[in-house]
Amino acid sequence: MIHPPSLAIGAIIASIAIVAVIFGLNGTFDESELAIKPTPEMDSIGPAKITMETFLENGSTVYGDPNAPITLVEFGDYQCHYCNVFFETIEGDIITNYVETGKVKIIFKDFNIIGSDSVNASHGAHCAKDQGMFWEYHDILYSNWTGENNGWASPENLxxxxxxxxxxxxQWVECMDEKPHSKTILTSNEDAKKLQLTGTPAFFVINSDGQVSKLFGAQPFEVFERVFDEQLEN
Incomplete structure (x- = not known):
């Protein structure tokens, strides 16, 4: 497919997604907390100032129709187990049913929480982005996933x-040596912290009115389907 335990830090994430059953990160969720107040400024998430740029900038190229009414933003780590579960078992259905039909576009943002190989993999993807091939590199990374901090994302393998x-x-080797995307990757990680993320994968679904819904963990496709359909109906 070309397109275009997850590390949980500290306590179990609680009361911030939309369903009680999680496939990935465990937690208890309150549906009433699904909607975050509209952007461009959403101070309800935490003390840091949250704007639409916090979600949309310092990430990948857009996968899908740039004019799609729904944006799915994933914060992920290339070594993350449940990020790989999402890629292998859920993302394809989202692409087939929503991205290829022009309803949803996807942006991937880095949240490097596992190790140095995760950061190097992020550099590799951004260097591929310079050649218009971010999603091809993103896919080949997850397609070769074998675990966390076991060497599969070594410089040689990258x-x-x-x-x-x-x-x-x-061009790619020069980019990897000079690391011109360091600030982008660092800022993406800072964006994740502003949003009070504590693990990966984490998702934000943004509709054309700037309303944001959040999901944590490799949720079943039916959960994404439900959120997308609700947003499309509004």
Missing amino acids: TSFAKEINLDMD
């Missing part, structure tokens, strides 16, 4: 992945 998707290797 280079092999770049070759496999036929990137211009001189």
Whole structure:
């Protein structure tokens, strides 16, 4: 598919998603807390100032129709187990039913919480983005996932992945050496902290009116389907 335990830090995430059953991160959720107040400023999430840029900037290229009415923002770590579960078992259904039909577009943002290989993988994806191939590199990373901090995302393997998707290797290697995307990756991580995220994957569903719903963990496709359909009906 080309497109375009999850680490939980501290206590179990509670009362901030839309359903009581979680497939990924465990927690108890209150449906009444689904909607965050409309952007551009959403101070209810936490003490940091939250704007639409907090969700949409410092991430991937858009996957899907840029004019799609719904935006799905994923904060993920390439070494994260449940991020891989989402990629392997859920994301494809979202792409088939919502992205390819022009209803949803996807943005991926980095939240590096597992190790240095996660950061290096993020650099690899952003260097691929310079050649218009962010999502191809994103996909090959998750397709080669074998665990957390076990070496699958080593510099040597990251280079092999770049070759496999036929990137211009001189350009990609130079980018990896110079790391021009360090600020973007760092800021994306800061955005995740502003949003008080404590694990990956974490998702925000934003409709055309700027209303935001949040989901945590590799939720079943039916949960995403429900949120998308509710947003599309409004």
